[in-house]
Amino acid sequence: MAKMGEGDKRWIVEDRPDGTNVHNWHWSETDCLGWARTFLSNLLCDKTLLSGESNLYIKTKKIEKLEGEAYVNIRKGKIIPGYELNLVLSYEAEAKDSDGNAVVLSTEGTVEVPYIADENAGEDPEIRISIKDDGPIGKLLKEAFIAKGKPFVFEKIRDFVDAMAKGGPAKDDLDVKKVAVKKPAASGPGVGSDSGVSNSGSVAKASKKPVEKKKKEGFKTITISERFNCRARDLFEILMDENRWKGFTQSNARISKEVGGEFSIFDGSVTGKNVELQEGKLIVQQWRFGSWHDGIVSTVRLTFDEPESGVTVVKLTHTDVPEEDRYGNSTVVENTERGWRDLIFQRIKAVFGFGV
Template sequence: MAKWGEGDPRWIVEERPDATNVNNWHWTEKNATPWSKERLHQLFKDFKIEKSDIECVVDTVDKCTGEATVNNRKGKLIFFYEWELVLKWSGRMIKNSNLSHKGKLTIPNLSEENDLEDVEITVTIDESNDESETLKQFMYNVGRNHVRHQLGAYIRELKEEYSKNLILPKKGDEAAAGHAETNANLKDANNIKNAAQKAASNTSVVSPKSSNTSVGCKLDVRTLSMTEEFHCNANDLYNALTKAEMVTAFTRAPAKVDAVRGGEFVLYGGNVVGKFEELVPEKKIQQSWRLKNWSSGHYSNVVIELEETSSSTMMTLKQTGIPASEYDAMKINWYRYYWHSIKQTFGFGTSISDAL
């Protein structure tokens, strides 16, 4: 997923005060990762779990890796979070002993795909004896429910915190005025906003690009080549790039994909468009490909070739005709929004032998 501030606004349209995201049509994203890490550390610092003569404390978060984002697509909020947590805990038997025993709680996959009661939580102790085993059993039977309660608090607060201001007022809402800039450019921002709303009333989405480039001018273009390894067979990767339901899954947005020669594709709310020029199952995909804000009528040529090995599939991409101003961002965006997302969504980043 994209880190906030690093995403290309032509692939994922950020929230803007100039009314570019008319009627919440575009895919808008906010990065909730830094806030989430801080909040998870707060929720599990000195968190006490007590009952009768047993006292246990989740002392701190030992490991917190993952990410969280919140998206708005056509006025619908979509929360994505995926975390691996390791919590350090300690406990003692209040009446029988003053000895403190230590252990860990491991949460390998806290994500929106799992209900809280289904989230796996494993309990371990550093040293095993009768007393520590009793504490371990207590943390398993009682402590895990308290931990799930804290995880539920994080999820609830994430949704409350990041629901604010993500869905912009629709055309005609009085509250829309609150999104105008309060600086010397306020008048210009309002003029842009009014123009965008007028275009929206004619059922068209306003592109954030400017049209300074005159028709027929010569573009400075570049060529991008990159190679990526996927731990799957060639057929699976080919399907991930050509099957509408799989493309929708890894882009996390409705996708139009007509994988026949001359068939069109529309991704990321219309910000990536093109058509298929050549298709060779399990071997090759050739596309005419463009970002929505590129000069009218300009397409790059994308050739994706797949080579299956004994344990993985090597993907080679060559993209010609990239506007020079887009080149630096293009490689990052291919990796972030295609290759990384495909691996994360379908598990193509881990080999079968590693997973066993």
Template sequence: MAKWGEGDARWQVADMGEGGRNVNNWHWTEKDALPWCRERLTEMLGSADLAPGSGLGVRATGVKSCAGEAVVNNRKNKIIAAYELSVVLGWEGSVADGTSVTGEVRLPYISEENHDEDPEMQVATSSEGPAAQQLKAAILGSGKKVVHGAVAVFVKELRAGGPMRSGAAQPKAAPAKSVDAAVGQAAQGAAAAAPAAAAANGAAAGQQAEKEAAAAAAKKEAAAASSGHSIELKERFFAGAAELFECFTVPPRMMAYTQSPAEAEPQPGGKFSLYGGSVQGVFREVAPNQRILMDWRFSNWEDGSFSRVELRFEEPDRGNTLVTLKQTGIPDADRFGHHDVVGTVEAGWRQQVFDRIRRLTIHAQACRPAAPAAGRGAAARRPAAAAPRDVRARASQGDVEDAIASNPLFNSQFMGVLRDSLARQGSESLMRNAQAQGPRTSATEEVLTTALAQSKQTLQQLVVWREQIDRQIAAQQKQVDRMEFALNKSRGDAAYLRALKEMMHGDM
């Protein structure tokens, strides 16, 4: 029997620390990865250039917040990452005239559910104005690729283990007190090689993530370029072509019906924007009061994706204008993958542009004083039946104008349109119509006939709007169903992870 302190070291039990109690990460281990996420995002985006190639100085000022939860689990050396983060970056920038603007870049939802997609990105400014809008557009342009590329690398590293792969998170085995020198040297060599291997794995994962992000971006651009939906709309307005032309080229008129910031430079190459930048584009051809050709896009379309819009203004009668819109090259989906772009564009033109312009012009017509018309037909109705034909024609026109002026059903705009129509027809046309059609109908009946035609047209428009609303409701219901499915799946995954964790702890 060996004496105390003597004997073969191979038969002595050594204290191997944590490494001896969880060999090869066989048992379930869990680590809070939120501090690592905040530190890693700061390294990648804390001072990044958010508008490369734009000529503007826009730079991130750090990660203002990284909220949510991020946990990395390891069982039998298999990594399971669960995370749901909301990240806010600060930024500051300036334009050519020296105006400085600050703001935030918000990434409201980074989760394992959308690890293979570009996260939603929102840009907020601390002030309003042309400088803020210019910097915001630059960040949403070239800066988006910078942010999405960094997030793709970050997600790849987190899913590969994050802090558990960094070398600091893995439990280090304590050196054996009684093991021979060869075993100790081998353990030290393995410990020294672990950080290098982790760094190599991280670099390889980053390069692979960048390649995948570039391939996804190229795929999206190709899909946007290959799609080309089109719409054609025709709208009639009781207003002049010049007045309607200004609704697309004069910023005060544009802001009057949108009730939001608008800009326009009505010349070839000039830019325009509506609804605070939600709609933007470039004028290509401008023919005053006749035609507008422009490149047009929503701000949530893919970068560089534009459609072509042509607006024509035809005014066959004074104050009666037909506006024809043709739009081609509408993409199949926006940058978030929503495929109802065509319906959204058409509904936007009808509800947010044409209907608002119509209400604006009707209000302007109603506010104008109506020309006095009463009494003009009274003197014309006095001559006997033997009066000359031109006198009888003027009497007929006077009857209609008196009926229009005295009838409370019609506003000043409607009165002006009918009065102009009567003036164009002339006395000879009125007499020919009266002789061809037999006894002339009353002036009130003629006015009501015209009003009936207008009401039928309005009814048809309302039916079209109802169909569009039904389509929007159906699309929104599909979106709700998808979100409910995603929520239920997330809850089920969380319950599964909790049960698995409890089971693993029970095995220990």
């Protein structure tokens, strides 16, 4: 099989002016590595596996590595997926005493799946589970992950394999690409399609109706109000400082502090740019998630108010959040709101001690 980007040019037909690959007849090739990273991150990251059972706590963290290749070829409407991936996922584990109060051990580990490939799509791949602490309690936590986490990882990899078999990010090409709709022919006897004049010589009058502004469907607005024990300018600085973002989210971030400047947070899964900035008072940004359909951009508006000294109330308005992503998931609004509460506001309170 030809590698990604090296398809035989005899099979590749130039794009039509209307952008349509009719019936998906011609060979098309889509790079899926970025999509795979986002898809697997949504499935595997930040998931609680144990929450106090036998006083053990285990939660997945993030994808530390995803290397290899992933692509989907489509020919005559047939989907031909190809992928060879090496995945490394990190997790955190904690054990408490018999009363469930004091922490006995807090440690971390990794899960490596060295070979996820289309050739063994029907089989559970090899998996390697490790933990930093190799003492008795560490081994207990590792065994707990093997019992609970191993089936979880296999289940999510099967979901990825199924999604690739259905076309991955190229699935939309099978359904969405359609020939442009032709204008309907003029109805009525003797009406000319170009001149607008009937055979009898009378001028056909076009009815002019006021265009109604349609409500934007398929999008929602998220509103949240949070109270922090800190000054407004301190909270503003935390949200605009990439090093602090990295600290409380435990993920990579690049943030510009200039109006018009771009940012990338949560390991690149969210990107955007600054629209308006007023230190300690206002942040307005454009936000886009990598899992959204192309061209969709939402608006984030954060206002900061100090009703009393040392207390800040932040009001979030996140508009134009799509109800569904490019993969057909209908929990985008719910997940986005939960992300604001759990991954941003609550973590700021936990890390910087700004809780109320």
